[in-house]
Amino acid sequence: MADVTQAGDAATVPKADPILRLCDVEKQFGGIRAVAACSFEIGRGTITGLIGPNGAGKSTLFNIISGFIAPTSGRILLDEDEITGLAPHVLFARGLVRTFQIPQEFQQLTVLDNLMLVPAGRSGESIVSSWFRWARVCDEETGIRDRAEEVLEFLQLTRLRDEFAGNLSGGQKKLLELGRTMMTDARLVLLDEPGAGVNPTLMKRLVADIRRLNRERGYTFCIIEHDMDLIAALCDPVIVMAEGAVLTAGSMAEIRRDPRVIEAYFGGSGQARGTRA
Amino acid sequence: MDLFELFTFVVFFLSLVGIYGVLALGLNVQWGLTGLFNIGIAGFFAIGAYTSAILTTADSPGYVGGFGLPMAVGLLVGILLSGTIALLIGLITLNLREDYLAIATIGIAEIIRLVLKNEEWLTNGVRGIAGIPRPFAGWFDDPTGVTNLLVVALALVVVYAALERGRQSPWGRVMRAIREREIAVMAAGKNTVRFRLESFVLGSAIMGLAGGLYAHFFGFVSPEAFDPMYTTFLIWVMLIAGGSGNNRGALLGALVIWTIWAGTEYLTNAFAPPEYLTRAATVRMFLVGLLLEIILLTRPQGLLPESQFVTRREERRRRRSDISDGK
Amino acid sequence: MVLEIIQLTVYGIVLGSIISLGAIGLSLLYGILRFAHFAHGDVMTVGAYLALAGVTGLGLPIWAASALAVGGGVGLAVLIDQTLYRRLRRTAPVILLIASVGIALILRSLVQFVWGPDTQVYTQELQMPVRLLGIRLKPTQLQIVAGAVILVVILHLFLTRTRTGKAMRAMADNPELARIVGIDTELVVVWTWVIGAALAVAAGIFLGMDTRLQPTMGWHILLPVFAAAILGGIGKPYGAIVGGMVVGIASELSTMVFPPVYKPAVAFALMVVMLLVRPTGLFGAPR
Numbered sequence A: 001m002a003d004v005t006q007a008g009d010a011a012t013v014p015k016a017d018p019i020l021r022l023c024d025v026e027k028q029f030g031g032i033r034a035v036a037a038c039s040f041e042i043g044r045g046t047i048t049g050l051i052g053p054n055g056a057g058k059s060t061l062f063n064i065i066s067g068f069i070a071p072t073s074g075r076i077l078l079d080e081d082e083i084t085g086l087a088p089h090v091l092f093a094r095g096l097v098r099t100f101q102i103p104q105e106f107q108q109l110t111v112l113d114n115l116m117l118v119p120a121g122r123s124g125e126s127i128v129s130s131w132f133r134w135a136r137v138c139d140e141e142t143g144i145r146d147r148a149e150e151v152l153e154f155l156q157l158t159r160l161r162d163e164f165a166g167n168l169s170g171g172q173k174k175l176l177e178l179g180r181t182m183m184t185d186a187r188l189v190l191l192d193e194p195g196a197g198v199n200p201t202l203m204k205r206l207v208a209d210i211r212r213l214n215r216e217r218g219y220t221f222c223i224i225e226h227d228m229d230l231i232a233a234l235c236d237p238v239i240v241m242a243e244g245a246v247l248t249a250g251s252m253a254e255i256r257r258d259p260r261v262i263e264a265y266f267g268g269s270g271q272a273r274g275t276r277a
Numbered sequence B: 001m002d003l004f005e006l007f008t009f010v011v012f013f014l015s016l017v018g019i020y021g022v023l024a025l026g027l028n029v030q031w032g033l034t035g036l037f038n039i040g041i042a043g044f045f046a047i048g049a050y051t052s053a054i055l056t057t058a059d060s061p062g063y064v065g066g067f068g069l070p071m072a073v074g075l076l077v078g079i080l081l082s083g084t085i086a087l088l089i090g091l092i093t094l095n096l097r098e099d100y101l102a103i104a105t106i107g108i109a110e111i112i113r114l115v116l117k118n119e120e121w122l123t124n125g126v127r128g129i130a131g132i133p134r135p136f137a138g139w140f141d142d143p144t145g146v147t148n149l150l151v152v153a154l155a156l157v158v159v160y161a162a163l164e165r166g167r168q169s170p171w172g173r174v175m176r177a178i179r180e181r182e183i184a185v186m187a188a189g190k191n192t193v194r195f196r197l198e199s200f201v202l203g204s205a206i207m208g209l210a211g212g213l214y215a216h217f218f219g220f221v222s223p224e225a226f227d228p229m230y231t232t233f234l235i236w237v238m239l240i241a242g243g244s245g246n247n248r249g250a251l252l253g254a255l256v257i258w259t260i261w262a263g264t265e266y267l268t269n270a271f272a273p274p275e276y277l278t279r280a281a282t283v284r285m286f287l288v289g290l291l292l293e294i295i296l297l298t299r300p301q302g303l304l305p306e307s308q309f310v311t312r313r314e315e316r317r318r319r320r321s322d323i324s325d326g327k
Numbered sequence C: 001m002v003l004e005i006i007q008l009t010v011y012g013i014v015l016g017s018i019i020s021l022g023a024i025g026l027s028l029l030y031g032i033l034r035f036a037h038f039a040h041g042d043v044m045t046v047g048a049y050l051a052l053a054g055v056t057g058l059g060l061p062i063w064a065a066s067a068l069a070v071g072g073g074v075g076l077a078v079l080i081d082q083t084l085y086r087r088l089r090r091t092a093p094v095i096l097l098i099a100s101v102g103i104a105l106i107l108r109s110l111v112q113f114v115w116g117p118d119t120q121v122y123t124q125e126l127q128m129p130v131r132l133l134g135i136r137l138k139p140t141q142l143q144i145v146a147g148a149v150i151l152v153v154i155l156h157l158f159l160t161r162t163r164t165g166k167a168m169r170a171m172a173d174n175p176e177l178a179r180i181v182g183i184d185t186e187l188v189v190v191w192t193w194v195i196g197a198a199l200a201v202a203a204g205i206f207l208g209m210d211t212r213l214q215p216t217m218g219w220h221i222l223l224p225v226f227a228a229a230i231l232g233g234i235g236k237p238y239g240a241i242v243g244g245m246v247v248g249i250a251s252e253l254s255t256m257v258f259p260p261v262y263k264p265a266v267a268f269a270l271m272v273v274m275l276l277v278r279p280t281g282l283f284g285a286p287r
């Protein structure tokens, strides 16, 4: 089904098979235009980078794609189906999963519970079946626990299993955020600055983990990141945003040479982080 | 004779503690578990009580009645009706700011109070409804009301067990997570509005059950008994004092606060001069309010704080089955 | 028929004046402290009874007693805020909600303790209604509307001409922004209590003049006051005035169809419709 591409599209679109497509997405907050006429595609199976100076509208765009805020105008297509304005839990069920720039862990739940919360479509989430089908609920929980323990193993967080998530370091919380996306059969994962606050050792592991998930499980990633080393190591293509709009897109090498990108980073607010780009 | 009186008193006292315990458990689902603010408890309590009263009493001139249905039917319909009203309120307010729910619950309780007082054809107005059958009345003689206590105790045990099960299930985990960070629960693919709606409806239905138990316990209901002062506030103080989020805390709070409330009433009735009796009641109310503020300032977690772990139960079961599998 | 509608509308304006005065304070407090102050109705009650003490106890004329009551009510509100609410401000806003419910209870039982549960009046004198073009109107009702207009004008001058007033409006609209801009938030909070309590006391006295005094009077008018604040949009004092008028007039007009005891239900229905259609209020941005 996925490879039935329409002839018209094939002519204009270089990438054969986009999983996500944005058409003229726009978002106004009062007078502020956070996102302006944004159009781009994310190819299936890619690890796409999304970079740009602070305030470029990247996080807002993630919020729009994942259904947390409604765009002022424009359309979003997931697998050629319109998903604009759908609620986050509906999009989650379609395999669209996200993390937050500021980790949103459940501080008063254990690391294990943080993961076990995620999987959907089980009977235990109805209180009625916890009354009348307790054995089945427990069986399902056991399965989910096994999966959560696998994820912890994968992220090398097993020894923190019973720690309250509030006690983790910033980098560990970032890993936990990533772990939550692994608790479900995601297809498109949006990571908002997964590397922020992560120390170099953890960072190496994060890069390896993302690549492995991409290869072994076929996740498509879209990653917002300020650390250009991480972007260079993982992402192709890279999309550059500035002032709410897409500035350019291409491979990392092309981006580095693009004078508009340098202008965007140094011209306006002069972001120090951009020097590595 | 003295012993008999004492026994009757203890039965009476425990029955009321049990009924308030059920109310406190209902509020604990909403507030303790999910963080939903309901200050219309008296309204749901009244719906349960009046529904069961109207459905189970014999015919009487002046207002609707004469259905003479069994008590179980009365209780069930009362539960369903309060749950349905909660569903309607929840659908309107639960996707808005949290305080709007609180305001809406005041509104609905106020309207219910007005209906009870003014719709004589339905509720017999301020005169109230009398002759509500006691549980198993006519089966045998029960001068102390101990059968009633047993019925209340049974209801309490069932509600407690059901809520504990729910709290320790994945459902309970989602509830706690919603209270902490709703946005992350949404990102985990949960329809948080649905979860909150479930909790609100469940809690209100339990309050309806408490109302039915109350009606059959006293055999008489009138609007005065459902004054927000005497139910809503007392229940709130019970839950906060006992420990919101902890079902055992809710029950302990019901016991402690009701002992204080009824005990001081007994003392003032015994020792205060009659002309000061109504004033004494307001002093007690004042003190309950003060107690609430002191608890909020000094021990907001209550006597029995909420337990931190949610997955223990399932884990215990698994260990047990591991052992029985010979691992 | 037309005359009846006009008559009821006039009554509605009287009731709306009372509700508006309560709703302005509630709306400002809600906007600035981010919590619904459930004791607001009982602050009205306390104010009404303080004025009663001035009238019957000290033999003062009602206006002098009112001034005294405003002073007392404001002092009480600031005291409660500084001793209780301020300590709870760091916790979740709903804890403040519970605390305010407790305060409502405390204030009401105090009133009932001091003045007893029975209804009381400021004056036994019979009010002779005046007739204006076929509309009946009691002198107290004229006084209520005039008093409310004067208070609103003073409020308007305060909000638009003074630094504190401007800061208050900014903060009610967007507290985070106001904090960044460098507004002394604690000072604004205290001023909000002063304004809110003063208007609530006035509303309580007017309510007592219009009907009678009762320890539960404030609690029972709380619902219409909340409805008005929500109709007008939280944090918008001018919206609260319009909301109050809408609720007051609609409540009175409803008596043509429903028994008068259900006036609060009308307020509730208006609020529910508003929450369904446009939760941000009449003047808020659409959802």
Ligand SMILES: Nc1ncnc2c1ncn2[C@@H]1O[C@H](COP(=O)(O)OP(=O)(O)O)[C@@H](O)[C@H]1O
Binding pocket: A029, A032, A033, A034, A052, A053, A054, A055, A056, A057, A058, A059, A060, A061
């Ligand atoms: N909820 C909001 N209300 C008002 N303005 C917002 C909101 N969220 C983001 N913005 C504004 O939108 C712009 C883009 O923000 P954001 O998407 O967070 O940028 P980035 O993630 O690229 O750093 C910024 O100017 C920010 O101030």
Ligand SMILES: [Mg+2]
Binding pocket: A058, A059, A060, A101
């Ligand atoms: Mg960002």
